[in-house]
Amino acid sequence: MSEADKQAEQPRTIEVPLLQSTLARLGIDKNSENWRQQVRALRQSKDQKFPVMKNDTLLRVIKREKIDHLPIWVMRQAGRYLPEFREVRKIWSFFELCDNPLLAAEVTLQPLERFPMDAGIIFSDILVVPKVMGMEVIMEEKRGPVFPQPLVEPSDLQKLSIPDPESLGDVYDALYLFRQAVEGKVTTIGFAGAPWTLMSYMIEGGGSKMFSKVKKWIFKWKEESKKLLSMISDVLIEYISKQIEGGAQIIQLFDSWAGELGHEDYWEFGLSYCVRVATEVKKRHPETPIIMFAKGNHSDMVFKHDCFDCVGIDYAWDLSLAAKYSQQYNKVIQGNLDPGVLLAEKDTIREKTRKMIDIVGVDRYIVNLGHGMWPEHDLEHLAVFVDETHKYSASKLK
Numbered sequence: 001m002s003e004a005d006k007q008a009e010q011p012r013t014i015e016v017p018l019l020q021s022t023l024a025r026l027g028i029d030k031n032s033e034n035w036r037q038q039v040r041a042l043r044q045s046k047d048q049k050f051p052v053m054k055n056d057t058l059l060r061v062i063k064r065e066k067i068d069h070l071p072i073w074v075m076r077q078a079g080r081y082l083p084e085f086r087e088v089r090k091i092w093s094f095f096e097l098c099d100n101p102l103l104a105a106e107v108t109l110q111p112l113e114r115f116p117m118d119a120g121i122i123f124s125d126i127l128v129v130p131k132v133m134g135m136e137v138i139m140e141e142k143r144g145p146v147f148p149q150p151l152v153e154p155s156d157l158q159k160l161s162i163p164d165p166e167s168l169g170d171v172y173d174a175l176y177l178f179r180q181a182v183e184g185k186v187t188t189i190g191f192a193g194a195p196w197t198l199m200s201y202m203i204e205g206g207g208s209k210m211f212s213k214v215k216k217w218i219f220k221w222k223e224e225s226k227k228l229l230s231m232i233s234d235v236l237i238e239y240i241s242k243q244i245e246g247g248a249q250i251i252q253l254f255d256s257w258a259g260e261l262g263h264e265d266y267w268e269f270g271l272s273y274c275v276r277v278a279t280e281v282k283k284r285h286p287e288t289p290i291i292m293f294a295k296g297n298h299s300d301m302v303f304k305h306d307c308f309d310c311v312g313i314d315y316a317w318d319l320s321l322a323a324k325y326s327q328q329y330n331k332v333i334q335g336n337l338d339p340g341v342l343l344a345e346k347d348t349i350r351e352k353t354r355k356m357i358d359i360v361g362v363d364r365y366i367v368n369l370g371h372g373m374w375p376e377h378d379l380e381h382l383a384v385f386v387d388e389t390h391k392y393s394a395s396k397l398k
């Protein structure tokens with residue numbers, strides 16, 4: 001039986017146990033036909049207020065304020081390693097979750113029930129942006145995201161459009177609900193894919209080994225490639241600004257495929273567009289910090305730009321070098337435990353965690369993995385990573 005058929009057999013009432021009391025407090029009835037309008041009206045209302053922060057450790061690190069432990073969250077913290085997430089996925093398809101603010105907020109809350117993280121990253125995907133620009137995206141069970149009709153040549157750019165920013169309103173609504181629900185206990189993180197990574201997906205049509213199609217574009221059709229990157233950047237500026245207005249307190253840009261380009265080319269086709277996006281967002285929302293995660297060998301470039309408050313370090317990067325740059329450029333760093341370490345014995349996880357904290361120190365540091373969680377990860381092992389981060393950093397901060 002196909003995934004869609006299996007899902008069709010399940011009851012499709014929206015079950016959001018973790019969100020229930022928040023909905024009651026906000027006066028939203030999830031069983032009414034217009035619950036979406038109810039959420040949207042609250043998010044857009046001029047006098048919307050969020051609960052006072054009780055744990056703003058992550059934001060305090062960015063502002064270099066006093067903390068009593070180092071903050072930790074993990075990329076893909078809402079995902080398939082959680083049995084309760086897999087239960088929800090039996091009933092709803094991946095993009096149905098992304099398009100439903102109640103369900104997206106609910107699954108963002110799931111990991112926080114189990115782990116005392118300091119932040120929650122909103123459940124969504126970087127590919128919702130190409131979707132609203134007019135491209136079809138499907139999530140295939142074993143392959144991941146697939147674009148049935150990728151961009152093949154420059155004339156295909158005509159198929160794309162600049163969407164009304166509110167067409168991604170479900171994401172802002174999910175952020176709004178999540179921030180209401182956590183009642184100040186964690187920081188709310190919004191995110192977007194970087195222009196280069198999104199362009200790669202739109203042209204490769206999914207994951208890739210050689211990146212030959214997108215490389216042909218940038219080297220053969222340079223101006224058209226830049227037109228596409230500019231277009232994506234313009235959409236991202238609006239999208240991220242609206243996420244902040246909806247409730248995001250910090251933003252992470254994911255350039256997952258940065259490492260596929262050489263140094264100069266990454267500047268020309270990658271990072272320069274991230275700088276443009278971040279600078280523009282900062283003009284509108286100077287108080288909101290931005291984390292730049294350029295996976296694969298280009299973090300050194302990221303340190304040099306004032307528009308980024310924090311540099312995400314992937315697991316392959318030398319953390320000592322990152323710590324040195326963090327001092328030199330006065331920037332917070334985030335990362336970078338290899339997700340594979342979570343498969344090791346618990347003692348190894350504790351040891352590696354302590355080592356990272358010894359290298360970076362207990363200021364300017366947000367502890368995280370060096371890439372996202374994997375479906376095969378063990379819950380208890382993630383708990384050990386979180387626990388050791390909090391205990392060890394607290395002992396050093398005393």
Ligand SMILES: Cc1c2[nH]c(c1CCC(=O)O)Cc1[nH]c(c(CCC(=O)O)c1C)Cc1[nH]c(c(CCC(=O)O)c1C)Cc1[nH]c(c(C)c1CCC(=O)O)C2
Binds near residue numbers: 078080
């Ligand atoms: C490249 C990329 C994508 N999506 C994302 C990136 C950048 C980060 C990175 O480098 O991994 C970002 C992303 N995707 C998802 C989040 C949610 C927030 C979080 O908890 O971190 C975030 C931040 C949910 C997701 N996005 C996806 C899942 C799993 C799909 C499912 O539930 O079936 C989740 C929880 C699917 C997805 N989405 C994407 C891929 C390659 C895949 C398939 C990989 C996989 O299957 O794990 C595109």
